[in-house]
Amino acid sequence: MASQEIETLAQALARLPGFGPRSARRAVLHLMKRREAAMLPLLRALEAVNERLSTCDMCGNVDTSNPCTVCADPRRDVRALCVVEEVSDLWALDRSRLFPGKFHVLGGRLSALEGVRPEDLSIDKLLRRVEAGGIDEVVLAMNATLEGQTTAHYIAERLERFPVRLTQLAHGLPVGGELDYLDEGTLAQALRARRPVS
Amino acid sequence: MASQEIETLAQALARLPGFGPRSARRAVLHLMKRREAAMLPLLRALEAVNERLSTCDMCGNVDTSNPCTVCADPRRDVRALCVVEEVSDLWALDRSRLFPGKFHVLGGRLSALEGVRPEDLSIDKLLRRVEAGGIDEVVLAMNATLEGQTTAHYIAERLERFPVRLTQLAHGLPVGGELDYLDEGTLAQALRARRPVS
Known part of the structure; x- marks a missing residue:
């Protein structure tokens, strides 16, 4: 139905986490209908990241610079x-x-x-x-x-x-966590690490 | 935290339907960690579609050829x-x-x-x-x-x-539709267009 190029793009998108064949197809359509507003910015952004992609020799982060933004940050x-x-x-x-x-x-x-x-x-x-x-x-x-x-x-x-x-890192209840829904391991950790009410 | 290029890519992905800031970030990370298997195929596919993108003069479909694959199909x-x-x-x-x-x-x-x-x-x-x-x-x-x-x-x-x-197109119950959950309009259409049991 659609051309080979479009199928290939849909397949490449479908392999992203959070995407499946159906949502990938919707995304392809979105990109094709909005070439200036969506397709070109995505293409340029991918090119820029792909060109400069590197793993930081210092910390192992992936970034577009080496040392990475975090390691290079003087603050x-x-x-x-x-x-x-x-x-x-x-x-x-x-x-x-x-x-x-x-x-x-x-x-x-x-x-x-x-x-x-x-x-x-x-x-x-x-x-x-x-x-x-x-x-x-x-x-x-x-x-x-x-x-x-x-x-x-x-x-x-x-x-x-x-x-x-x-x-x-501290272990315990996650924010918004309800006791009823938490596993025994988490509850045990939270109880063991209980603190005085301040 | 991440570089400007990465932020730009995350933003471009976040604007796709079905994506938000969080899933876009996950997708960027996925792409950066799998340059050969994920980033390059996506980049090449986008380039190919972007290069040939056109609206079919015959039917209005968007495709990578004009007339589009559907219009050009002799079958x-x-x-x-x-x-x-x-x-x-x-x-x-x-x-x-x-x-x-x-x-x-x-x-x-x-x-x-x-x-x-x-x-x-x-x-x-x-x-x-x-x-x-x-x-x-x-x-x-x-x-x-x-x-x-x-x-x-x-x-x-x-x-x-x-x-x-x-x-x-026929109007009526969608496949798998349960009467209890369907709106009155759909039920009315389905009743009006009822057919003899064959």
């Missing part, structure tokens, strides 16, 4: 370093703008099941960053999953010999 | 013509592959509210196509809305003087 507190599993975690934490320091992306998590070992992650690089000095606190911001916590434990052990404060 | 039955409001309607009907004929896209619907008059739609072109002869049946496949049906009525009147059979 960041170099004494605080937040370690995350994936680039998406860095973005999620940075979106909140609550962490004033720099980041380190491991590129995954330890997993016996998937055969991910310490040397597959950017852990040695992390150690070298900490060893180089100037860092007071390392926040281990792994996911609250078994593998994430195993990874945090492992890194904590490797960092023990350095004079840095090791912290991790 | 189509030229004696049946299906009139639709928008290109998206053409695509939706053609996806089902149930209609063997050709299409005509009006480019909208008559609307007093939005100030859309007959001369704003591709109606004269439709009349010229029918006048040229060779067409036995014209299917008025307007939306089942007030404006769609007004448009269908208007076009039916304009086509009266030609020796063609005018038909319209």
Whole structure:
């Protein structure tokens, strides 16, 4: 029905997360009907990102510059370093703008099941960053999953010999969370870490 | 946080139907992490479509060729013509592959509210196509809305003087529709058009 080029574009869009064949087709139509307002800006933006895409040698973030925008930002507190599993975690934490320091992306998590070992992650690089000095606190911001916590434990052990404060994200009720709908693990964590009413 | 290029790309994606700021950001990350498998194919596909994009002079479809793939298809039955409001309607009907004929896209619907008059739609072109002869049946496949049906009525009147059979899509229960959840208008149509059990 539609030409090969259009089918190819629909398929490329359908592979994006959050898109399926139907919504991709709708998006293609949207782009074709609004060439100036939608198709060209998207094309130019993709070209620009594709041209400059690189992985930051310092922290492992993906960005259009190297060192990345975060590492190159002089207003960041170099004494605080937040370690995350994936680039998406860095973005999620940075979106909140609550962490004033720099980041380190491991590129995954330890997993016996998937055969991910310490040397597959950017852990040695992390150690070298900490060893180089100037860092007071390392926040281990792994996911609250078994593998994430195993990874945090492992890194904590490797960092023990350095004079840095090791912290991790608090576990407990998510904002808006209703007890009735939360799993026992979360409730147990929230109860164990209960605080005096201030 | 992210560079200007990445923000621009996220914004361009966020304007696609079915996408918001959050899913667009996820898609950008997906593209950046899979340059070869996702970013480049999408970029190439967009370039190809953008380069060849055109509106079919015959039927009003948007495609990468002119006349469009549908109009140029020699296996189509030229004696049946299906009139639709928008290109998206053409695509939706053609996806089902149930209609063997050709299409005509009006480019909208008559609307007093939005100030859309007959001369704003591709109606004269439709009349010229029918006048040229060779067409036995014209299917008025307007939306089942007030404006769609007004448009269908208007076009039916304009086509009266030609020796063609005018038909319209059946109205009634959608497949899977439960009476309890359907509006009165649909139920009334389904009842009025009831058929003997075969």
